[in-house]
Amino acid sequence: QVQLQESGPGLVKPSETLSLNCTVSGGSIISRGDHWAWIRQPPGKGLQWIGSIYHRGNTYHNPSLKSGVTISVDTSKNQFSLRLTSVTAADTAVYYCARHRGTCSSVGCQGYFDSWGQGTLVTVSS
Amino acid sequence: SFELTQPPSLSVSPGQTAIITCSGDELRHTYTSWFQQKPGQSPVLVIYEDTSRPSGIPERFSGSHSGTTATLTISGTQAMDEADYYCQAWGSGTGVFGTGTKITVL
Numbered sequence: 001q002v003q004l005q006e007s008g009p010g011l012v013k014p015s016e017t018l019s020l021n022c023t024v025s026g027g028s029i030i031s032r033g034d035h036w037a038w039i040r041q042p043p044g045k046g047l048q049w050i051g052s053i054y055h056r057g058n059t060y061h062n063p064s065l066k067s068g069v070t071i072s073v074d075t076s077k078n079q080f081s082l083r084l085t086s087v088t089a090a091d092t093a094v095y096y097c098a099r100h101r102g103t104c105s106s107v108g109c110q111g112y113f114d115s116w117g118q119g120t121l122v123t124v125s126s
Numbered sequence: 127s128f129e130l131t132q133p134p135s136l137s138v139s140p141g142q143t144a145i146i147t148c149s150g151d152e153l154r155h156t157y158t159s160w161f162q163q164k165p166g167q168s169p170v171l172v173i174y175e176d177t178s179r180p181s182g183i184p185e186r187f188s189g190s191h192s193g194t195t196a197t198l199t200i201s202g203t204q205a206m207d208e209a210d211y212y213c214q215a216w217g218s219g220t221g222v223f224g225t226g227t228k229i230t231v232l
Contacts, residue, residue, distance in 0.1 A: 047161075047212055049221035059155060062220050064127070108219040112132065112159040112174040119168050 002027035004097045004117035011123050012091075018084040018122055022097030029078045029105040030055045033099040038071060038082045040093040048093075052100045052109060058120055060104045084126060087124045128152050128217045130224035137230045144207070145202040146227045147173060151194055152217030158196035159214045161223075162207075169212065173198060205231050 008020035022036070029036060038050040051061035053071045059071055068085035084091060096119045101113010133173035138144040146187075148158060157176050173189035176196065183201040187199045188215050200207055208231045213224035 046226045047223040048174065048216075049223065050223075051180075074129075075195075109216050109221060110157070111216075112157075112171060114171050114174070114180060116168040116170075121204070 002115050003005040004099065004115060006097050006120040008116045008120060008122070011125065012087055013126050014088055014120045016084070016086050016122055017087055018124070020095055020097075020120065020122070022076060022080050022082075022117060024078045024080075024088055024099075029073065029080065030075055032106060033101065033103070035060075035102065035104055035109070035111070036073070037098045038079045039096045039098055039116075041096070041119075042090075042093045052104060054056060054104065058104065060109055077084070082099065089124050090124065092124045094121050128220060128222050130213055130215060130222050131209075132213060134225070135228045135230065138200075138225040138230050140205060140232055141202055141231055144203045144229055146198045146200075146229070148196040148198070148212055148213030148214075148215075148224045149194055149215050150215065150217075150222075150224075152222075153191070153194050153215055158184045158189070158191055160187075160196075160198045161212045161214065162209045163212065164209045172211075173209045186204050200229070203229075203231055206232060 003025045035052040037052040053059045066077040070083040073080040097117045099115040153158045160173040165167040176191040177189045188199045190197045211227045
């Protein structure tokens, strides 16, 4: 059974860059039909899809988020990553990585998130 | 913009049926997933593609979909089902989660 684990700093200063990694174990990130997603949840609030990536590097982002979101993949490490630049207090959240079973294209994605990491709290504060 | 609306809260007695709705215009054209989230834990997929149940999810969880509304039904609700529940769907080029419903088992 695939497992995901987020890692990265728990505290980031305003205007700086948030960087997180997600390591996949128990399965290959090079899996046909699977994308890999980042989802976040501000304290006490609901869930927000940030974006998904395919192992070939194709990325799909939530258009409602500001520019500055970068999702990348490193197949040699079975890992994918999130970078969010120029963060503000509004970016304080628990960040989850998840397996996204489904397809994505230029018009959007389909599918579902069937395996999640435990989540990591990132606080934006000086 | 694409939005999914759920009732904020629902109280149910043990053994009774809990019904959670998720409404949104885009649901007419796409599948819905449902997630259970207990305090301090990651969300868990309980229903995908409107009606399918992942392995390990109890049969008391079921889903349905009609037009612009998706429904999660918990039959014979147990104390362990007390949690937040979120629907999720794709549309307008993005993925959206519902506003969430807190189920309290009294």
